[in-house]
Amino acid sequence: MTADLAHVDTWLFDLDNTLYPAESGFMAEITSRMTDFVQKATGLPRDEAFALQKAYLAEHGLTLKGMMLNHGVDPAEFHAIFHDMSLEALAHDPDLLAGLARLPGRRLIFTNADDVHARRVLERLELTGLFDDVFHIASSGYEPKPSPRAFQAIGAAHAIDPVATAFFEDSERNLAPAAELGMTTVLVGAWAPRSTAPFVHHRTEKLAPFLTGARLREAL
Template identity: 75%
Template sequence: MSADLTHIDTWLFDLDNTLYPVESGFMGEIEARMTAFVQKVTGLERDAAYALQKSYLAEHGLTLRGLMLNHGVDPKDFHALFHDLSLDALAHDPELVAALERLPGRRLIFTNADAVHAERVMARLGLTELFDDVFHIGSFGFVPKPDPAAFERMNAEHSIDPATTAFFEDSERNLAPAAALGMTTVLVGPHAPASTAPFVHHRVEKLAPFLRDARVREAA
């Protein structure tokens, strides 16, 4: 059965591995550059740097946050690593574009990436004109999802009513604070069907068919 989203008027989307499939492999290059940066900052060998990278991700929700707190890294230096990434792995998806276009109300991006990365990826995917705003990591003071403070800032900035908001994410734990606020949560990706988290309301392997088939309110 299609999902009943007739109560939703604000559509909140994560960016990476949500608005394009994880199978693209795009995040692999991001991770590789991140590991090399951690090596440079810490002097660790690659395996140890990768382990520290993942440790910071687990502890802080974002590798950058751990690097800022423990090594004084300037976020501008960190984000510059990704501004020249090839976007060849990302493909325009007409089915996703059509599915997003049918959604009534506001469409927003909520990402732990920076503004430049978000703009480049959205332009490559042909999604720029479909979204009203991008709430990026700089917008919430480099305090990343899943920290509730990030959600509080976003809600205040955009006057979001959680009861009429759906949040789409590939990271299960980032959905927990959204559900606690009263948002409808959607876990996206090949791992989604296996999720048993009570705060995940919908689990979808492919985003476009879910949005295409969902019941939404009629446009005013």
């Protein structure tokens, strides 16, 4: 069914596994490098380092947050491990570009990644010029989604009216605080149709056709 988004004039998009498909495998390399970092920082065997990584992700919404709080990790050192990653797994999607380009109003990236990673990915996808700003993890003072403080931070920075905002995410739980604020939420990914969460308003396996088919407000 066509989504009615005629009330929306601010468009928030997560970055990883949202603006490109999870099936690309790109996040698998990110996860592996993260495990390497946790193993080196803690001295744990790899399987225990991976378990700790996932525990921090579950508790804080971001592995880095747990590493900062419990191990004194410098976020700049952590993020640097991703800055030389190959981007070959990511491909430009002209249909996605067209779908994004038709959205009226502001388009913002809202990511738990850092600014360098976000810039590299957007450039690779050829989407840089379509977004007004990138609200990255340092922008929120290292408060990651789904923390309500992260949503408060982006709301204050961009004077966001939640009722006129749509938020697109591959992580179901990151949509909960958005819906509580009054945003329209869209879960993206192969698993989205199986979601039954009441705070998820729309579900789509693929982002491009959803955007292309959505009902939007008429241009003024």
